[in-house]
Amino acid sequence: MPDLSVRIGGLTLANPVMPASGTFGPELGEVFDLDRLGALVTKSVTPEPRRGNPTPRVAETGQGLLNSIGIPGKGIEAWIAYDLPVWRRFAAPLVVSLSAPTASAFAEAARALTVEGVAAIEANISCPNLEADGRAFAAEPGPAAAAIAAMRGATRLPIWAKLSPNTGDAAAVARACEEAGADALVVANTILGLAIDLATLRPALGAGMGGYSGPGFKPIALRLVWQCAQAVRIPVIGCGGIATGQDAVEFLAAGATAVQVGTASFIQPAAMLQVIEGISAFCTARGFSRVSDLTGIALPSLQRIAAE
Amino acid sequence: MDGSAGPFPVTTHLGRVIASVPVGARYHRLLAEAPALSAAVEPGQFCHLLCPGAYLRRPMSVWRAGAQEPLGFLFRVAGPGTAALAGLREGDTLDAMGPLGRGFTLDPGWGRILVLARGVGLATLSLLARRAVSLDIGVTAILSARDPADMMAEAFCGAVPMDLRLVHDSDGSSDPAAVGMMIEAEFIRARPDAVFTCGSDRLLRLLQEIAARHGVLGEAAIEQRMGCALGLCFACVRRIATPDGPRDLRVCREGPVFDLQSVEAW
Numbered sequence A: 001m002p003d004l005s006v007r008i009g010g011l012t013l014a015n016p017v018m019p020a021s022g023t024f025g026p027e028l029g030e031v032f033d034l035d036r037l038g039a040l041v042t043k044s045v046t047p048e049p050r051r052g053n054p055t056p057r058v059a060e061t062g063q064g065l066l067n068s069i070g071i072p073g074k075g076i077e078a079w080i081a082y083d084l085p086v087w088r089r090f091a092a093p094l095v096v097s098l099s100a101p102t103a104s105a106f107a108e109a110a111r112a113l114t115v116e117g118v119a120a121i122e123a124n125i126s127c128p129n130l131e132a133d134g135r136a137f138a139a140e141p142g143p144a145a146a147a148i149a150a151m152r153g154a155t156r157l158p159i160w161a162k163l164s165p166n167t168g169d170a171a172a173v174a175r176a177c178e179e180a181g182a183d184a185l186v187v188a189n190t191i192l193g194l195a196i197d198l199a200t201l202r203p204a205l206g207a208g209m210g211g212y213s214g215p216g217f218k219p220i221a222l223r224l225v226w227q228c229a230q231a232v233r234i235p236v237i238g239c240g241g242i243a244t245g246q247d248a249v250e251f252l253a254a255g256a257t258a259v260q261v262g263t264a265s266f267i268q269p270a271a272m273l274q275v276i277e278g279i280s281a282f283c284t285a286r287g288f289s290r291v292s293d294l295t296g297i298a299l300p301s302l303q304r305i306a307a308e
Numbered sequence B: 001m002d003g004s005a006g007p008f009p010v011t012t013h014l015g016r017v018i019a020s021v022p023v024g025a026r027y028h029r030l031l032a033e034a035p036a037l038s039a040a041v042e043p044g045q046f047c048h049l050l051c052p053g054a055y056l057r058r059p060m061s062v063w064r065a066g067a068q069e070p071l072g073f074l075f076r077v078a079g080p081g082t083a084a085l086a087g088l089r090e091g092d093t094l095d096a097m098g099p100l101g102r103g104f105t106l107d108p109g110w111g112r113i114l115v116l117a118r119g120v121g122l123a124t125l126s127l128l129a130r131r132a133v134s135l136d137i138g139v140t141a142i143l144s145a146r147d148p149a150d151m152m153a154e155a156f157c158g159a160v161p162m163d164l165r166l167v168h169d170s171d172g173s174s175d176p177a178a179v180g181m182m183i184e185a186e187f188i189r190a191r192p193d194a195v196f197t198c199g200s201d202r203l204l205r206l207l208q209e210i211a212a213r214h215g216v217l218g219e220a221a222i223e224q225r226m227g228c229a230l231g232l233c234f235a236c237v238r239r240i241a242t243p244d245g246p247r248d249l250r251v252c253r254e255g256p257v258f259d260l261q262s263v264e265a266w
Ligand SMILES: Cc1cc2nc3c(=O)[nH]c(=O)nc-3n(C[C@H](O)[C@H](O)[C@H](O)COP(=O)(O)OP(=O)(O)OC[C@H]3O[C@@H](n4cnc5c(N)ncnc54)[C@H](O)[C@@H]3O)c2cc1C
Pocket: A199, B046, B054, B058, B059, B060, B061, B062, B074, B075, B076, B077, B078, B079, B080, B081, B082, B083, B120, B123, B124, B222, B223, B224, B225, B226, B251, B256
């Protein structure tokens, strides 16, 4: 059996596979034992209650899914009171995804989430920044760094910055988050897209545009991981279109230390177990005694040596 | 519940297709051998079906199920997903995830129920009606369709005895005012202990009003576009009245069956 454990800035995970935010919940525990996962990642929690976007909220497009869910939720106070106790029943480390409209709201919420049972905070900085005309924090290095720095001053918990593909220079945003104190990067959130319903000749989603995920998004996410892993020294967690162990190994080779699986669970609800088993089988077949030896193995060697 | 399911009641079942037959011009029925799932599923619950060639699964009410019986779906061929399902042939594999959602309430002490279905909504109510008859509960079924060629009364009840009332757009008998009078007459002739509906928002409003006036319980099965069908993604919400006020509830998890009066206008 290969050693599947990985270290993500202070946290040790039993294996490198975890769910992607917004595609996971305790409900999946009706399908398999969630403690087999490396970590648990919640839907994004927001400071205030939110209703979310009009329906339809999802549409199939090509080999992927377009969504505009709109982060509905009960707000952080009710989340801590009602949802956190449910999550505490599981043993795997709990990563709380956090979304907020301003850097100071990120900080305040991070402080509120610094409670027993939370292992790390994933900052969903792909959400609109109210102080920048609703442009995503992660679209540019400055606002991304401001959100992470504000959180850094408010919590001792590890902070994972979840980057967006909707930016001109992902590596610069990655570096800015590292400098601002992020312990890891999650790469990446969905890429903006659109689908037209030919029956109505209107956008297929109630909100118009949406975020694209699934197999069609994989090469883009993989390229972002490759770029970000070369730009920073902190661990990168790969995310985008992963459905099998082979997909995951590609992300590890491109520089990821761990992976997140999102939309694939909608197609095969036990996809994450298949990914764990697939990685393990790959390591065995190819003689890797530790999964961590795969990280960055495909990166141009100069950069890899420099990063070590 | 299927005993072998243990602590993990929901899973993907690979069933063998044993019948794949067009029904009328627009519909199709599929029967598959999936014994554990067929025994576990309750009327009103649904499965999330993998459609060859399409990326996402498609939600589909269970039309036929039971211990030692094949699992059946009856659907309108609407687009690529359902067209792919209709393309399955005997011996092919059907990948069905389930059982999912909350089904209908059926009280063995009831004497009679009334069901009101529009179009392929009868697929969702068929198992309920057949289960009711097997419990010695009388069933009055009002089925509404575009025209006689589009009516699937046989697919609804098979050989099971029920009081059927068929209404059509083609002769005006499916007009809500006419259907309203028909329901009122049924309430006088044989007052039901509960009413059930699926398939039309207009008929849902109509039944809400009549059932409320007569103080009769009811449930409605509703639809919404789905992603996961497991309660994970919140794609499938509908506005539902709850004791704590209106809430966006998940059709795949808190539904697809809701209290008749709780479903708010869409
Ligand atoms: C719980 C549940 C149970 C269902 N049971 C049945 C059933 O027993 N028989 C049946 O014929 N259909 C049923 N449906 C609807 C069925 O899921 C859709 O018709 C199917 O997903 C369409 O897929 P497609 O790829 O063929 O068409 P698409 O190209 O995806 O859509 C074709 C048309 O169907 C509409 N549609 C798509 N998905 C849905 C949906 N989830 N709900 C309502 N309309 C939709 C679209 O707006 C479009 O006009 C059910 C839906 C739900 C949510």
